Amino acid sequence: MSDIIRRDPRREWIARNRLHPLHDSVANAVQGEVRGPSGLLRKNPHQVGFIGPNGLKRIDRLKGNAVVGVGNKRSAANQEAVLPLHKVDNPDFYIVVVPDMVGGRLSGHDKDILGLAHTMVSTIEGNGAVVAVCFGESKETHYDLAGVDRLIHLSASEYEGFAPEARLTALTHIEAQLAPKHWLFPDSIHGGSDLGSRLAARLGERPAAQAWQVSGEQTVCRGGGGSLDISRQTPRILMLLEECGEAIDETRHEALAIEVDGISVSEPALQDKGLMDVDPSAIPLAEAEFILSAGNGIHNWDQFHKVATVLGATEGASRVAVDDGFMPRFRQVGATGTWVTARVYLAVGISGAIQHMQGIGQCDKVVAINTDAGCDMVKRAALSVIGDSEDILAELMLLAQARKKGSQEEQSDAA
Amino acid sequence: MQPNVVSLISIGRHPQSGRARRAEQDGRGVELGLKLAGEKLSVLHVGNPEEPVLRQYAGMGLPAMTVLKQDETADAVPALSDYLQQEKIDIVLTGVRSESGESSGMVPYLLAEKLGWPVVARVADIVSIKDGVAEVLLALPRGQRRSVTVKLPFIASVDNAAAPARQSAFGPGQRVRMESVNTHGEVDQIRVDWQEAPAKPRPKRLKTVKAKTAADRFKAATAKPQGGSGKVMKNESAAEKAKAIFDLLIEENVIR
Ligand SMILES: Cc1cc2nc3c(=O)[nH]c(=O)nc-3n(C[C@H](O)[C@H](O)[C@H](O)COP(=O)(O)OP(=O)(O)OC[C@H]3O[C@@H](n4cnc5c(N)ncnc54)[C@H](O)[C@@H]3O)c2cc1C
Numbered sequence: 001m002s003d004i005i006r007r008d009p010r011r012e013w014i015a016r017n018r019l020h021p022l023h024d025s026v027a028n029a030v031q032g033e034v035r036g037p038s039g040l041l042r043k044n045p046h047q048v049g050f051i052g053p054n055g056l057k058r059i060d061r062l063k064g065n066a067v068v069g070v071g072n073k074r075s076a077a078n079q080e081a082v083l084p085l086h087k088v089d090n091p092d093f094y095i096v097v098v099p100d101m102v103g104g105r106l107s108g109h110d111k112d113i114l115g116l117a118h119t120m121v122s123t124i125e126g127n128g129a130v131v132a133v134c135f136g137e138s139k140e141t142h143y144d145l146a147g148v149d150r151l152i153h154l155s156a157s158e159y160e161g162f163a164p165e166a167r168l169t170a171l172t173h174i175e176a177q178l179a180p181k182h183w184l185f186p187d188s189i190h191g192g193s194d195l196g197s198r199l200a201a202r203l204g205e206r207p208a209a210q211a212w213q214v215s216g217e218q219t220v221c222r223g224g225g226g227s228l229d230i231s232r233q234t235p236r237i238l239m240l241l242e243e244c245g246e247a248i249d250e251t252r253h254e255a256l257a258i259e260v261d262g263i264s265v266s267e268p269a270l271q272d273k274g275l276m277d278v279d280p281s282a283i284p285l286a287e288a289e290f291i292l293s294a295g296n297g298i299h300n301w302d303q304f305h306k307v308a309t310v311l312g313a314t315e316g317a318s319r320v321a322v323d324d325g326f327m328p329r330f331r332q333v334g335a336t337g338t339w340v341t342a343r344v345y346l347a348v349g350i351s352g353a354i355q356h357m358q359g360i361g362q363c364d365k366v367v368a369i370n371t372d373a374g375c376d377m378v379k380r381a382a383l384s385v386i387g388d389s390e391d392i393l394a395e396l397m398l399l400a401q402a403r404k405k406g407s408q409e410e411q412s413d414a415a
Numbered sequence: 416m417q418p419n420v421v422s423l424i425s426i427g428r429h430p431q432s433g434r435a436r437r438a439e440q441d442g443r444g445v446e447l448g449l450k451l452a453g454e455k456l457s458v459l460h461v462g463n464p465e466e467p468v469l470r471q472y473a474g475m476g477l478p479a480m481t482v483l484k485q486d487e488t489a490d491a492v493p494a495l496s497d498y499l500q501q502e503k504i505d506i507v508l509t510g511v512r513s514e515s516g517e518s519s520g521m522v523p524y525l526l527a528e529k530l531g532w533p534v535v536a537r538v539a540d541i542v543s544i545k546d547g548v549a550e551v552l553l554a555l556p557r558g559q560r561r562s563v564t565v566k567l568p569f570i571a572s573v574d575n576a577a578a579p580a581r582q583s584a585f586g587p588g589q590r591v592r593m594e595s596v597n598t599h600g601e602v603d604q605i606r607v608d609w610q611e612a613p614a615k616p617r618p619k620r621l622k623t624v625k626a627k628t629a630a631d632r633f634k635a636a637t638a639k640p641q642g643g644s645g646k647v648m649k650n651e652s653a654a655e656k657a658k659a660i661f662d663l664l665i666e667e668n669v670i671r
Contacts, residue, residue, distance in 0.1 A: 062630055103668060162553075162561055165533075189556045193520065194536045201524035206605055209512075209519040212617060222614060225428050225514035231610040243620050250625075269533035269569070273562035275671070276552065283558035290669035311670055344669045346660070365667060367660055373649060383663055385656040386649045395657030400670065 018046070086251040088149050092126035096180040098171070099132055100190040103343060103364075104139035106146050109186045109242050114147040116214060116245025117184055123216035124181065131258065133174060135159040135167055143255040147248035151255045158265045164191070165268040168198045173263045175203065187211070187239035196239045207237035212244050280314045285331065288314035291342040293333055295356075296320040297349015297370060297389050304348070307393050310400040316340065318350045334359035349389045352377030369393075418505035418544050418567065421457045422448040423495070423522070426468050427514040437471040440510030442580030444573040445475055448508050449581075451541060454478060459498070461491040464595040474588030475581055482595045489600025492522060496529040498596070505567040506549070511537060511574055517606070523572045533565055537574040 014020045015027055027047065034042045049059035095117045099110035106114075114130060121128040129149040134140075136159050143151055152174060158166045174180075185196030187210050200207040213220035219234040222241070280288070292308045293316035294301075308315045317327035319334060333340055335355040345363040350356060352368075352375055360366060360380075368381035369389050378384040385392055422445045427438030448456040456477065460469060464482040473480055483494045499507060512520040527534035539554040542562075549569070553561040554576035624635040648656050664670050 062628070162563065164536075189537070197519075197521055197524040197536075198534070200521065201528040207519065207521065209517075209521070223518045223611070224516060224614075225430065225512070225518055227428065227430070227433065227614055228518075229612045229614045230517070231612070232608070241617075243617070269565055270535060271564045273550070273564060275555075276560040276562055278558060278560055287557045289557045289559075290664075311664070313669075344664065344667050346664075365663065367663060369660075373647060378645070378647060380645075382645045383659060384645055384647045385660060386647065387653055387656055391653040392657050392660075395654045396660060399657055399661045403670070 083145070083250060083252040086147075086149070086253050088127055088129040088254070091129035091149070093124070093128045094131050094150070094178045094180040095120055095128055095182045095184065096131045096133060096174065096178065097184045098192065098195060099134065100186050100188055100192050101134055101136070101138065101140070102190050104137055106140050106143075107186075107190075108247070109188060111146050111247035112243060112245045113184050113186055113240050115247040116240065117182075118147050118248060119245060120182065120214065120216055128181065130253075131178065131180065133171065135163075135170075136161070144253050145248070147251070147253050148255045149253050150258050152258050152260055154260070154263075162270070162272040163268065164194055164198060165270060166265040167195055168202060169265050170260070170263050171195070171199050172202060173260055175199075177260060178258075181236070182234070183237045185237070185239045187241050193239050196237060200237045203237070205237045206235055207239060208232065208235050209239045210241055211238050212241040214238060214240065214244060277312075280308070280312050283314050285314060285316060285333070285338045285340055288316075288340065288342055290314065290344045290346075291316040291333070291340055292346045292348065293317060293350060294321050294327065294348055295350030296324075297351075298326070300390050300393075301326055303390065303393055303397070307397050307400075310397055310404070313346065314342075316345075318353075318356050347377050347381070348393065350377050351375045352380060417452050417455055419455070419457070419503060420448045420452040420506045420508065421459055421499065421502075421504050422508045423510075424458055424460050424469070424472050425510065425513045425515070426462070426466060430514075435466075435468045437468060437580065437583065438510055438514045439580075440512070440573050440575060440577075442472070442475075443575070443577040444508040444510055445472055445477070446578055446580045447538075447541060447573055448506075449476065450578070451506065451544070457481060457502075459483070459495070461485050461494050461598075461600075462487065464593055469593075470585075470588035470591065471583045472588075473591035474583030474585060476584075476587060477591055479592040479594060482593060483598045484595050485598055485600045486602070488602050488606075490603045491600070492525045492529070494598040494600050495522075496526055497598070499526065499530060505544075506541070507532075507568075507570045508538075509570065509572050511572045520572070523570045527570045530568075530570075533569045535563060535565055535569055535571045537576075538571040539574055539576040540578070541571070 011026055014022050017023060036042045049057050052058040097113050097117050099106055114132065117130040121130060130147060131150040131152060132143065132148040133152045135154050137155060138153060154170055183199060186192035193209065196207060208219050208221045211219050211221040214234060217234055218231060219238065220229050220231050222228065223230045290313045292311060292313035294304050295318035298304050298321065315331055316333045317331045319332055321327045322329055322332045332338065333356060335358045337359060339359050341362045343364045345360050346367045348369045357376065357380060366381040368377045368384040369392050370378060370386065371388060373386045424441045424445065425438050427436045429436045445458060458472060458477055458480045461483045462485055464484055469480060483498055485494055507526065509523045512518050523534050535551050537554045538551055539560060540552040542550045542552060547567050548564050549567060551563050551565060551571065553563055554574040555561055624632055626632040626635055648659060
């Protein structure tokens with residue numbers, strides 16, 4: 001075609017005349033952005049929006065973020081967008097994270113450290129991969145969303161439970177195989193700081209403990225019993241405090257398995273004899289792992305105390321139960337009581353007033369037993385059971401007693 | 416037979432006033448040592464023998480105390496491991512973390528690596544010692560305890576869950592026999608390059624909402640947090656409901 005611009009006076013005339021029956025088709029034919037004579041971007045305000053069902057013009061300013069209606073299933077599915085996949089092929093170096101995996105899942109602390117590992121990777125030249133080393137049985141299903149590029153899962157029985165020496169042996173093997181640039185451990189009482197210290201002593205590295213501000217070059221860690229900030233070069237082995245980094249939330253990762261073979265674990269010097277039975281009522285409420293909590297829906301208090309003993313749960317209570325004199329004040333959970341951190345919180349006959357909910361904000365799994373299916377506790381709970389508390393507690397007691405008897409018989413069989 | 420126990424002590428720091436004091440965990444270590452070995456407990460410090468805080472430890476009823484004389488900038492671990500290698504020792508007790516200096520908690524691990532002994536971290540109590548095997552209680556989070564057996568000799572770091580240190584008496588503390596041994600440590604070269612500053616309060620993490628539009632941000636700020644995803648059991652029998660709860664408790668490993 002020739003470069004000569006040919007004008008069509010009739011089309012121009014129709015475009016100017018908004019009342020012309022063909023105006024719409026001519027005006028909409030102009031594609032892309034339109035520049036005015038001074039080079040400014042021009043928008044045609046008459047083309048925005050659409051004509052609604054009753055003939056009125058409608059302009060959608062929500063840009064597709066409108067609340068999804070009930071019948072609109074398809075767009076709801078679209079909203080759960082798949083995060084972009086972060087891929088690392090042939091990594092130049094590795095940063096190894098050894099998460100605590102409390103209860104077989106990545107804790108918030110672990111996820112922060114995985115996030116930090118990724119910020120460290122981005123400040124170091126070359127493409128690096130973040131490796132997670134997990135020991136024992138794992139219930140975690142979302143390694144990919146937590147930022148794990150490579151996963152080493154050692155599930156053999158010798159790593160299960162308390163096995164710092166076997167785990168140390170495995171880590172020294174991984175050191176030989178991957179030669180990671182950094183080792184990151186959570187500085188926690190769940191075994192992370194113990195394992196990190198063991199590895200540092202074995203490798204002859206000088207670690208940074210209680211580190212909380214880490215970049216590729218510089219690390220700030222606490223010293224002097226928490227009274228000093230020590231700035232130093234980032235060492236190879238780091239033990240990191242909580243909230244040291246931001247957890248990954250915008251990318252998906254491969255979580256490819258890496259095999260480590262040829263680990264030979266020798267007979268450990270520390271022999272695990274298992275957990276001791278501690279009196280659950282002696283554990284401070286704020287620290288207790290499993291709380292059985294009673295509210296206004298409990299009428300048989302003897303039964304409640306018995307169930308708590310059989311299940312081995314620490315007792316808690318709502319304010320009403322305390323005010324009515326059924327429970328001591330130090331058992332009260334909530335805004336004016338204790339803020340608990342239990343992993344499992346079993347709320348029996350508690351409606352879930354906001355003052356109570358504040359106290360259980362950090363609990364992982366909440367289980368509700370209540371007669372009212374619409375109460376706030378049921379909305380918060382991972383499992384809710386609608387029914388009378390007395391019947392359900394009675395059944396629960398039977399189950400717990402049967403299990404106890406079973407395990408005792410097993411022991412006497414073995415003996 | 417009473418075991419040979421050594422408690423390592425350091426100079427603590429009061430968290431509020433910053434004054435030197437008997438360190439919390441080391442005090443518990445001495446207490447545990449006194450329980451195990453009584454008067455025969457050896458107590459060992461590396462540093463300045465003139466330090467008045469040592470008398471606070473001595474006031475717990477120690478007849479004697481050994482100090483490996485060393486400069487403050489020197490590394491304590493070589494002197495300690497040399498000394499411990501010479502003596503015939505069954506148990507070495509330390510704190511988990513010192514209250515001054517680097518506070519990395521590496522001393523027990525480095526000593527163990529040098530001596531080739533096992534290390535037991537965060538001990539709450541040493542229950543019994545029989546035929547060269549000790550039964551040790553470890554302090555776990557949430558008030559739990561784990562029982563572990565370990566062959567002598569070993570190194571244990573004493574947790575805050577151990578029995579608290581007894582009161583210190585001033586007079587006996589002044590009368591303690593101080594044996595000071597001259598050692599020459601090397602200056603800790605790595606530490607020279609570090610910069611130390613008073614600890615800054617750590618910033619609290621803010622809950623940031625990563626929303627793309629104003630409508631999302633508004634929703635995040637106003638909406639009640641609602642799970643709604645939980646399982647609700649309504650029409651099953653009481654036994655089935657109880658079973659579901661019980662299974663969850665077992666799955667979460669809270670009942671044994
Ligand atoms: C300033 C202030 C501070 C407060 N601080 C706290 C606090 O720290 N902690 C706290 O807990 N409260 C606190 N409260 C009180 C709080 O507002 C609620 O009143 C209280 O939590 C309600 O306790 P509840 O859920 O046990 O009782 P209710 O609200 O009476 O709920 C009882 C529930 O039991 C159920 N039920 C009844 N019978 C049965 C049955 N047979 N079987 C099963 N379920 C049954 C009912 O359906 C209901 O859901 C505070 C209030 C104020 C004003």
